[in-house]
Amino acid sequence: MSNLPAFDDNNFEQEVLKSNIPVVVDFWAEWCGPCRMVAPIVEELSEEYTGKIKFGKLDVDSNPGTASRFGIRSIPTLLIFKAGEEVGRLIGAKPKSQLVKELETHIGG
Numbered sequence: 039m040s041n042l043p044a045f046d047d048n049n050f051e052q053e054v055l056k057s058n059i060p061v062v063v064d065f066w067a068e069w070c071g072p073c074r075m076v077a078p079i080v081e082e083l084s085e086e087y088t089g090k091i092k093f094g095k096l097d098v099d100s101n102p103g104t105a106s107r108f109g110i111r112s113i114p115t116l117l118i119f120k121a122g123e124e125v126g127r128l129i130g131a132k133p134k135s136q137l138v139k140e141l142e143t144h145i146g147g
Contacts (some may be wrong), residue, residue, distance in 0.1 A: 046103070
């Protein structure tokens with residue numbers, strides 16, 4: 039089970055869009071194999087970027103409103119938010135190096 043906070047349709051605006059630091063949201067589902075491959079990498083990154091970037095997960099099956107709002111059609115999808123705006127989107131299982139590159143591009147270290 040993940041140590042990351044769970045975002046949902048009810049807390050998404052407060053936890054993600056109104057966050058004072060950048061946020062990475064892992065859109066996933068229990069039945070998704072590639073989601074399970076990405077999860078440990080996202081966990082590692084959350085530890086490496088503690089205090090700089092907030093990480094959390096959103097179960098698309100339990101929270102269809104938010105998933106639909108952001109056009110999530112395939113999972114895993116990682117959305118990067120900065121100042122309440124989506125600044126990056128990674129679709130599918132990616133290696134850690136690619137995730138780090140994307141974070142550095144959009145947020146900086």
